[in-house]
Amino acid sequence: MIFKKLSVPVAALFLTFFVLRAVLAEVEVEAAKPIPTYTNISAEQARSWKQNGRDVLFLDVREVSEFDAGHVECSVNMPWDSKVLHVQHTALPQKEIIVYCRSGRRSANASQFLIDNGHAGIYNMLGGFNAWKIMPSPTPTPTPTPTPVVFSVVKGAIIDPQTSKPVNGASVQIDGGAAQTFTNAKGKFYLCGVLPGAHQLQVWGFAYDFKNLDAGVPQDGTLDIGTISLPKIGGTVVGKLVDSHTGEPLPAATVQLDGGGRWRTLTDEQGNFMLIFVEPGEHILQAWGFAYAFQEHFINVNASGPTDVGSLAFNIIPDTVRGQTVDKNTGRPVMGAHVQFDGGGDGRQTITNINGRFILVNVPSGERRLQTWGWAYNFNEIQFTQNSGGTSDMGLVQIAPMKGTIYGRLLDAVNGLPIYNAVVQLDGGGNPTWKTYSLPNGDFIVYDVSDGAHQLQTWGYAYRFLAPPSICFSVDSKGLGDLRLLPDPNTFNGRALDAQTRLPIQGAEIILSGEGQYISTKSFPDGRFVLLNVPKGSYDITVDEAAHSLVHIRTAHPGGINVDIGDVLLP
Secondary structure, eight states, X not given: OGXXXXXXXXXXXXXXXXXHHHHHHHHHHHHHSOOOOOEEEOHHHHHHHHHTTXXXXXXXXXXXXXXXXXXXXXXXXXXXTTTHHHHHGGGSOSSEEEEEOSSSHHHHHHHHHHHHTTOOSEEEETTHHHHHHHSOOOOOOOOOOOOOOOOEEEEEEEEOTTTOOBOTTOEEEEXXXXXXXXXXXXXXXXXXXXXXXXXXXXXXXXXXXXXXXXEXXXXXXXXXXXXXXXXXXXXXXXXXXXXXXXXXXXXXXXXXXXXXXXXXXXXXXXXXXXXXXXXXEXXXXXXXXXXEEEEEEEEEEOSSSEEEEEEEEEOBOSSEEEEEEEETTTOOBOTTOEEEETTOOTTSEEEOOXXXXXXXXXXXXXXXXXXXXXXTBOOEEEEEEEOTTOEEEEEEEEEOBOTTEEEEEEEETTTOOBOOSOEXXXXXXXXXXXXXXXXXXXXXXXXXXXXXXXXXXXXXXXXXXXXXXXXXXXXXXXXXXXXXXXXXSSEEEEEEEETTTOOBOTTOEEEEEETTEEEEEEOOTTSEEEEOSOOSEEEEEEEEOTTSOOEEEEEEEOSSSEEEEEEEEEO
16 A cells, blocks of 8 residues: 555656666576686596596697607697697587696696687696606506407409599498598509498599499408499590690690580699580580690580590690700709790790790790709700791700709609608708708709718608618719608508699698597698508598588508508599
8 A cells, every 4th residue: 555655756766676686686696607617637637537448538738849759648639829729629529628738837728718618528637748747657457358349451443444544533432431532543442440241332433423332341351342443424524635746735724615614624734634514415625725726626425424535636826935854964854944035034934844844935036045944953055046926846955963963853662653842961961052852743953062972861751761872972963863762651641632623732631530639731732641640540531621622531541551542532
């Protein structure tokens, strides 16, 4: 009855009071909720968990150099200071994680970061790896010896039935992707870590058909599938572009149908091209390359099977100068040599390709001077007469190594391919001119070498150190021929290629995970990549590049060898 006597403003004031009180009560309840945080544990407790088989992941947030110097066995390295953890923390599994650094400062920050970003079950190991190292190992609790799981290997090869050539980069998998790999340059594949029993083997390739095969894998043995013929799918146009004069392939030339749009591509390093999903019927094939004239061809595309247009020969455009720069002593092509006419300048200079070939365009008629030189090669000048509208073929342009040079070529001892960016040095490389790196074609040269006996040392990324017998050297130049380096064991290697053009992709990110391992790398300019220090086990491998779709494979490593997974084609 008393509220009836209150004025409207007073009643409103009472109402506001009760609402505000309710809101404040809710805020108090919310504030009373605990803030998520990590848990500190000692190094002794962490080791006890590991010893007793608790399913935890050890996360090392130190820098890579610290990790390489020593770490907790089977731990994953994601450096804190280098911001690697900030980017890659989403790849961590949903399980308990023990975070450690050198002494505990970085791991505390990293642990809170993981908590703040939605991770649970985070433990910070106090004292870090310093405490772990000085702690005596606990006596392990005896456990029954489990019956070992025996794995087998499935191997084989894939060929193109039309050409009988190996199919490089074809996909091979077991049971829909339980294990997956790619064929190498010889068309061969190896699937390791396959359980014995009945399986389904699936194979396919870019512009190649899909096949499903029965695979009865033996106990503790190897199943050799043999050779699999994989035909191309219908509506596929294939061919090759070559120089009409030299017969050499034209890389990175443009090929298209009907003016481009849906069907357009580039030739690969061997001049080959492939257009897929082409509608059957009549089309106009158009092609051209740098300094090569435009061509058109009428073709009829088959509804089933490939349409092979063969080798198309292209003429060089007018007002050009062509040739091939070679080593005067060995006759081998000199890659990356400078070539120019009349002193160079804008539009008057170029660089030789991997085969030592060069083309200079828009060369005016009259008396001209061709100049060429290379890294540790002497300058050379040739006088020639350029005819209007014509092409001057200089043939083999010889350049001689400078005096006091030692040169050769590095090749892979297994597959014979050139090794790029390997270190080559004399006597430890103390003299700046006595240390260099191999070119994409494997060539190397060191210069300004003094008389006497020298020791050459060479090694490459994922290649073992090689030191041939001492070189007795005098003031001229000395060729060592081909030096073959053995790949490191416990590695995966392959190439990242554009699925459409088959051209190499530089800078693609390759990540391996599984078995407590996290290994990442990037592809070289020739598309090649190597994953190091891979122990025996099964792994997930992803290949990613910003302009392409991500590719994921599941495969296994038998341990102790170098495994070639072939070409990885990124759509």
